[in-house]
Amino acid sequence: MKKIKGFKLLTTSLFAICLILSCFNMNAFAATATGTKKTATVNGFTYSYWSKVETSSLQTTAFGVISSANTVPTGYMGIESRLYSSAGSLISAGEIEYNPAPYAGMTIGSAITTKSGTYYSKAKMQFYNGDGYNGYISNASPNVTRSFAPMPMIPEKAYEVNENGSTYGSDYYAESIEDSPDLIKVLGDNGIEGYVYSKDINVKLDTLSEVLNYINSEDQSNKTIPVYEEDGITVVDTFEITKNEGHIEFLQVSEN
Numbered sequence: 582m583k584k585i586k587g588f589k590l591l592t593t594s595l596f597a598i599c600l601i602l603s604c605f606n607m608n609a610f611a612a613t614a615t616g617t618k619k620t621a622t623v624n625g626f627t628y629s630y631w632s633k634v635e636t637s638s639l640q641t642t643a644f645g646v647i648s649s650a651n652t653v654p655t656g657y658m659g660i661e662s663r664l665y666s667s668a669g670s671l672i673s674a675g676e677i678e679y680n681p682a683p684y685a686g687m688t689i690g691s692a693i694t695t696k697s698g699t700y701y702s703k704a705k706m707q708f709y710n711g712d713g714y715n716g717y718i719s720n721a722s723p724n725v726t727r728s729f730a731p732m733p734m735i736p737e738k739a740y741e742v743n744e745n746g747s748t749y750g751s752d753y754y755a756e757s758i759e760d761s762p763d764l765i766k767v768l769g770d771n772g773i774e775g776y777v778y779s780k781d782i783n784v785k786l787d788t789l790s791e792v793l794n795y796i797n798s799e800d801q802s803n804k805t806i807p808v809y810e811e812d813g814i815t816v817v818d819t820f821e822i823t824k825n826e827g828h829i830e831f832l833q834v835s836e837n
Contacts, residue, residue, distance in 0.1 A: 612636045614701070614723035623708040623715050626653050632719040634664065634702040635690075636727040642828060643673065643692035645704025645719060652685045652833065656792040659707040659714070664692040667699040667724050669736030669751025670774055671767040674782060676804065676824040677707065681796050686832030691823055699726045705758065705783070713787050716758045736766075741811070749776050749811050758783050767808060769818025775808040777820050782806065 615633040622628075629648045634641065643664035661677040675691025692702070702722045707714040736751035740762040743749055749764035761783065764776035786792050808818035 611638065612725045614725045616702070616720040616722035619717065619719060621706075621708060621715070621717055624657075624711045626651060626657065626708070628658065628706075628708060630660075630704070630706045630717065630719055632662070632702040632704040632722045634700055634722045634725050636700070636725045640693050640695045641698075641700050641725065641727045642690045643700070643702030643704070643722075644688055644690040644828065645702075645706065646686070646688045647706060648686040648832065650685070652683045653680070654683055654709075655680060656789055656796060657709040658687065659786075659792070660687060660689040661705040662689050662692040663703050663705070664694060665701050665703065665721075665751075665753065666768060667701065669753040669766055671752075671765055671777070671782075671820075672696075672698075672700065674820075674822050676822055677705065677784075677786075678829065679707075679792050679796050680831060682831070684831040684833055688828065688830040688832075690828035693823070697727050699724050701725075703753075703755075707785070709789055709792075714785065714792075716783075716785065718755055718757055718760075721753060743811050743813060745813060747813050749813070752779075758785070764809065764811065764813050767820050769808040769820055770805075771818050773808065773818040775810055775817045776813065777806055777808055778813065782820075782822065 613635045616631050618629050618631040620629050633644045643662045645660035645662040647658050656679050659677045659679040662675050664673040672694050673692040678689045701724050704719045706717040736753045738754045740748040740750040747763040750762045751766045752761040755761040761779045767777050804822045805819050807816045808820050
């Protein structure tokens with residue numbers, strides 16, 4: 582009887598531990614929202630690409646995902662993940678990451694916030710075209726909410742024009758880098774809402790040689806750019822673009 586009671590006690594304890602661990606794992610990412618996929622065929626390779634956003638009790642992370650039916654050479658695909666508030670302000674962005682070896686896909690999740698709010702993700706993709714790179718932007722993911730936040734507000738599509746002739750606003754509706762406003766709406770590092778120049782955040786490497794040098798670079802530091810008022814002149818805050826601080830995965834496939 583003592584052995585049976587001990588066995589029952591041990592079994593009950595193990596079940597409780599497993600239940601706790603199971604709950605912990607379920608809370609690791611408590612909510613996930615995935616955007617609809619787009620496809621592109623570039624230089625003989627067909628890619629599917631999309632964005633997703635995941636939130637937990639610890640943080641909210643924006644992901645960009647690329648998948649291909651075939652393994653593509655080193656440096657042929659790149660992702661920059663971006664996290665936005667429901668009002669369309671850019672909250673966090675990671676530097677673009679390229680595949681450092683031949684892979685059939687990759688997932689980059691380097692845009693992160695620990696603040697409460699309602700968020701969505703979009704990602705910038707680049708695919709090697711044999712001479713340079715074609716740029717694409719994924720569809721926005723649905724919103725997820727971390728802790729209490731106001732109801733999401735979808736930004737207006739139309740960009741406004743400042744007195745210097747520059748367009749400004751959220752790039753929620755942008756279908757390509759060229760479709761983004763000159764000044765992109767962001768929430769600065771100190772909580773001040775303003776705008777960053779598209780040219781400062783949409784940095785593009787033009788050749789495969791440049792990308793390979795970038796992949797092999799030892800410079801892993803973050804980059805800080807200024808946040809302006811809508812005039813594009815008055816600096817009100819800073820915005821940090823993070824590098825290699827998030828979730829990175831690469832996909833391999835077996836080819837006959």
